[in-house]
Amino acid sequence: MFIRAIEAVERFGIPRKLIVGFLTIAIFMTDDGFELTFLTKYMVDQGFSASQGSLLITVYGLFAALAGWTAGMLAEMFGARRIMLVGAGWWIGIHLIFLGVALPSGIYPLILAVYALRGFGYPLFIYSFVVLLSQTVRPDRLSSAMGLFWTCFSMGLGVFGAYIPSFLIPIVGEYRTFWFAIPFSVAGLIMCFALVPRTRSAQSANLTHMQRLERVASGATIIFRNRDIAVCSAIRIINSLLLYGFPVIMPLYLCGRQYGGENWFRIEDWMRIWGCVFIVMLGFNVFWGWFLDHFGWVWPMRWFGCALLGMCSLSFYYIPRWFGANAALMVVAAILIGVGTSAFASIPSIMNALAPNERGAALSVYNLSAGLATFVGPGIATILLTMLGIDGICWAYAILYATGILLTYTLHPKQPGIVERRRKTVVGAEAAAASATETVEAVRASSDLE
Template sequence: MENINKQWLGLPLSLIWGYVAIAIFMTGDGFEMAFLSHYIKELGFSPAQSSLVFTVYGFAAALAAWVSGVLAEIITPQKTMLIGFLMWCIFHVLFLTFGLGQKNYSLILLFYGIRGLAYPLFLYSFIVIIVHNVKDSSVSSALGWFWAVYSVGIGVAGSYIPSLTIPHLGGLGTLWLALLFCGVGGVIAMVSMRKVSVPKHLGTTKEKFTELSRAVTLFYTNRKILYASIVRIINTLSLFGFPVIMPLMFIDELGFTMAEWLKVWTVFFATTIFFNIFWGIVSEKMGWMRVVRWFGCIGMAVSSFAFYYIPQHFGNNFYIALIPAVSLGIFVAAFVPMTAVFPALEPKHKGAAISAYNLSAGLSNFLAPAIAVILLPSFNIIGVVIAYTSLYIIAFFVSYLIEVEQPGFENNKRIAAKCVMSQI
């Protein structure tokens, strides 16, 4: 445990190469995030058809996210990450070759949807490694770093690099380049994580499937898990929904170039890097749910609304558009403690709790574009933004139903109270 407990500002040094692997892999996975919806539209498909592609992808991601936590404990996280890595590479090639390359909408849906199964297996299995290799009182900080490197990959590098390559390689060429990053990240993960130990879930086949199903049954056997799931689903609606709908506003309506839009989205994710770590540390002192409630829910309600209305008011002004992007980045990171809340609510079944968390994250990936598919034809972009904003306000009230025992938090409050009393 001595090596496991070595940290730098909450970063577990024994897992540092795993964090590096996540950053590089998610860079490749993130190449498409902010421009693929507009690229599909340029191929001749409607905005609703483009949104449906992401809805199918999100459904597959939700399914894979559900099984990832328990599967990682049954066959080891390393094997689950390997499966995700290989699936991503294979179906990415099929997606580019026969889907986008042939402008075949059915194959775009099929191969991109199947590829959606891949990244959650790779990404969320690493959460299992973190939870089992970091002491409980430091999990929030370690997961803050996890989401920080996730943001470095999928958001910062994943958005900024395409802004440089699209003018030279085009959209399809940039997507082929993504394969290189995912390949490098996958290899680093396989090499660096091979000796990391995680308790393996032993038992009969029936017991293993029971543990897998528990990730769903927890929603009604543990009502607090259900409430936490609702908050987690709402958490990233703007993160997954805005890349689908906002290029239509910024590029087609306001006249931003693709490179400018990608840089706005890069600034959003760049902001989350620091604040993922910041809120992870602050929440251990201030309280997980207090940070989620006041800075996550309320902050995202205001920021999501501002991300639409500030550019609408000021028009094609790149620097003004960065203001709501920074705000969005600050407050979406305030949901970081939710990753620690789930296993704390079900300490005897951490794998199932993590799978419940991952399923909620995947459902967010599914529902964000699904809401767009439903509302875009009748209510345009503003209707989608209002829906997201309203749901963040609902999450604020739901958060009061989540009572979780935070390791070390009550002791810290008692110590602080004693210090205050000693000064009186």
């Protein structure tokens, strides 16, 4: 069965030497997801305020976004595998300081600083692997590879990282559960060292260290020099508005009587409804990767991504108002959010095609945009909540998704595979037309002879 699984992945155009790398991503991201579902509660239980607990996660995300920005360029210059090892080692070392020194001290500034610094670790690990994919996988199969990458990411962070602690906490408590993340991070580091292949970009193989640093610095400006990369960045941020914005506002609306809510669902019901988003994404990340490579990068992202998510933004607000506590309809809406959020797997491929000589820089912008999405979604909700209410936030998201539709019309990448198939189709049609013409002329000549 294992061999068949490998053969199935290879049919997506992914080299066998990279397959274990995807498993490495799932295992390593499990450690980073361990505390996300209960860290804020733990901080409140230790006597800190809820705002201090949420600030911890917010600052962590900011540092992760900055690390994601640099990961692509560093991996391009110094080798993806090397930067992955640096990221894993950094995460493990800072996590040990966080658990052994910062948390027991009870000093909030120290806890905040150490936890923020840990945020540099995982983006260096996972986004360097994205660079490795761009260097190794055929361009016409890169979206398929990215779909599998996000499936493994979601499996580690959103499934294993959430469910394993839910079984451990009743047995060993919250603080000891933090320590169980270490075996997963160490396993990811060992697998990376032993099994992830070494690669180096042909563009940087002969550069000195100073020249590489200059390339890193110049690559940071690509978002200002390349309009198409800036557009892709905006679309990537819009992609995740609901994924990070709805968890902020929907518990207030669906599970209480504030902000127009009618206490339709219990908090655990809301969590199960929202969990459907990530379960669906496990399969559709792979499906969309394959679909986008075979049928086009841009138009599915436009209609199945932006348009679908815009409608879902409004449906989450209006379904309970029109149909009451109808969990089935809410689950359907959550499933559609998972489908739509997964339909953006082609953005790294588009960026590669639009900046072929600066792939590391382009992917760094992609990584930064993915990180910034964790701020923009909740930020819009925070700013508009008292001004416009939940309905105003949902309409604001819908308008931004409509803006995303318009932005996709400015992207015209040359997609490998699609271009060749179209050329073959045109050549085949021309050959068929020529053959038909020759046949007609032969018939006419025969008639003239008679």
